[in-house]
Amino acid sequence: MKVLFATLLLVTLVLTSLIHSTMAHSPGEGYCGKKCAVRCSKAGVKDRCLKYCGICCNECKCVPSGTYGNKHECPCYRDKKNSKGHPKCP
Numbered sequence: 712m713k714v715l716f717a718t719l720l721l722v723t724l725v726l727t728s729l730i731h732s733t734m735a736h737s738p739g740e741g742y743c744g745k746k747c748a749v750r751c752s753k754a755g756v757k758d759r760c761l762k763y764c765g766i767c768c769n770e771c772k773c774v775p776s777g778t779y780g781n782k783h784e785c786p787c788y789r790d791k792k793n794s795k796g797h798p799k800c801p
Contacts, residue, residue, distance in 0.1 A: 743768035751801060753778045760801045767791055767800035 743765050751760035768774050771787035782789035782800075791799040 743774065746774035749776075750774050750778060754801065763799060764801050771800075 747761050747764035747768060750764050751757050754760035764774060767788050771785055771791070773785040773788060775781040775784045775788060788800045789798075793799045
């Protein structure tokens with residue numbers, strides 16, 4: 712019974728560690744969140760900017776530096792268009 716409990720505890724610790732390390736390195740929250748916060752810091756409609764920046768960052772895995780322009784740094788981000796043919800990414 713003690714061996715079963717110890718094994719179960721060890722497996723739980725290993726799985727928790729794997730899940731935590733996977734989430735810590737995903738570009739979704741950490742990388743994109745920080746980059747988009749900088750990108751949208753001067754936006755008039757910040758929540759919309761953060762939404763579309765997050766979508767573009769998750770798809771492209773990059774965000775141009777600064778609050779405006781510099782889209783040449785990330786061609787995928789630059790080339791995304793909405794249904795009307797306008798730039799999708801802020």
